[in-house]
């Protein structure tokens with residue numbers, strides 16, 4: 257009857273959603289981005305979630321400016337073998353760098369062979385645990401796992417009504433891989449009638465989706481889409497059906513439905529039996545990313561990538577003698593460099609004043625790259641890109657390391673233009689790539705989910721592809737004519753507007769922009785245009801510091817006025 261065994265075959269479970277009004281501003285603003293506004297319900301976006309070895313950068317907790325740590329409360333069962341349940345949730349949240357508190361609903365005696373016993377915690381004591389945590393601690397997101405009785409579902413719902421949270425992730429643990437029913441018909445009614453209507457996301461596997469719908473068989477991706485829509489009708493804001501158990505599929509395909517659009521998330525099936533606890537881990541990762549402020553789809557993609565990476569690292573691990581072993585949540589981070597990384601991955605508002613260096617300009621003014629970067633970040637640059645077209649690789653790497661130290665000390669992200677190798681070698685925060693560089697999808701696979709990827713786009717098709725490929729932002733231009741980049745077609749403000757409107761990825765405008773025209777760019781009236789990227793207006797000037805300060809002041813005012 258194990259929650260854990262059950263978890264391995266699926267991996268996303270239902271998560272309810274708190275209604276938008278309950279979602280904290282930072283979550284709400286990211287949810288505001290639909291993806292392609294022109295798409296209809298009949299379209300399905302497909303994208304690939306990489307499953308390669310990833311070096312995550314940071315094991316420190318993500319601490320906000322007011323000293324709060326994103327906080328997930330898991331309400332689930334204990335797994336003595338520590339592969340699934342509460343123990344998996346704790347490990348997943350630690351690996352995703354958020355705090356995790358726990359309310360235990362059942363204690364199971366289990367190992368890699370199976371479940372030997374279950375002791376259900378009384379609903380009164382579940383209520384007491386909920387009260388203890390929620391009355392004292394600031395919980396961002398609640399994630400649920402094994403809820404073994406209807407009364408436990410009811411006390412949970414009561415607590416959620418009493419203590420509003422930002423998001424609710426429901427992993428509808430109902431049935432084990434071996435077919436054991438973990439939640440009877442009355443619990444099912446509790447899910448359908450009380451919990452799911454409160455959920456931001458519900459993450460059933462195929463069997464659970466089938467049970468939720470009254471034992472309707474699901475045999476294909478098309479069935480999964482139909483099921484996602486029907487489960488959405490129970491009230492959760494988003495549905496993720498995990499297709500890990502789908503027969504005859506080379507890929508692990510999950511179907512995500514946000515009430516309007518379907519998305520198919522594909523990843524290579526990892527050939528391992530160490531899959532015990534993937535469902536719990538996936539739901540906890542989603543909860544962790546939501547707690548950090550991610551949009552829902554982005555949280556789901558990151559979580560799926562995390563699972564793929566952890567399974568890949570743990571494929572040959574031997575823990576226990578049973579058929580399905582646990583995996584290691586932390587192996588994926590074995591090479592990480594703790595001290596140097598940024599705490600948050602990407603904030604679109606960082607695009608406001610995007611400083612792009614130029615080696616020829618630095619030579620002309622007799623500056624090193626690091627001197628130029630230091631002046632720019634002191635002046636208020638909110639993100640920096642090293643665009644060193646004619647610097648020797650070895651010198652580029654050394655300069656990048658120096659610039660990274662400077663940028664980290666100011667909390668400013670540093671990206672590398674074109675050179676993914678250099679970005680990886682110095683552990684930069686990400687890269688900016690163009691249409692003739694390595695494809696963005698491959699770049700995402702190489703860099704993993706934790707790095708920032710910007711893609712240059714001049715057309716609406718390129719903008720849509722950038723989203724599919726897993727980019728974080730679009731660099732759009734040249735808006736005005738420029739001498740900095742040869743043979744670069746100018747698209748004007750109209751082109752900028754058209755491209756920006758085609759994708760709700762955040763956009764930064766580039767090309768011929770400076771003090772005289774930055775306001776006009778910012779005023780095109782497209783909410784996802786977040787700032788301007790400039791080269792010569794900062795770096796082909798006598799005093800970088802002054803120019804950056806002036807442009808920053810202008811942009812801050814423009815951003816404030818158009819809010």
Ligand SMILES: Cc1ncc(COP(=O)(O)OP(=O)(O)O)c(N)n1
Nearest residue numbers: 674688689690691712731732766789
């Ligand atoms: C923010 C930003 N946007 C666009 C570009 C241009 O990139 P790309 O098209 O790859 O051209 P090069 O910069 O490599 O010449 C950019 N660098 N930054």
Ligand SMILES: Cc1ncsc1CCOP(=O)(O)O
Nearest residue numbers: 734738740767768790791792
């Ligand atoms: C790299 C790049 N990509 C499009 S235009 C451009 C150059 C922008 O430089 P400047 O800000 O000096 O016009």
Ligand SMILES: [Mg+2]
Nearest residue numbers: 674689690693
């Ligand atoms: Mg390029």
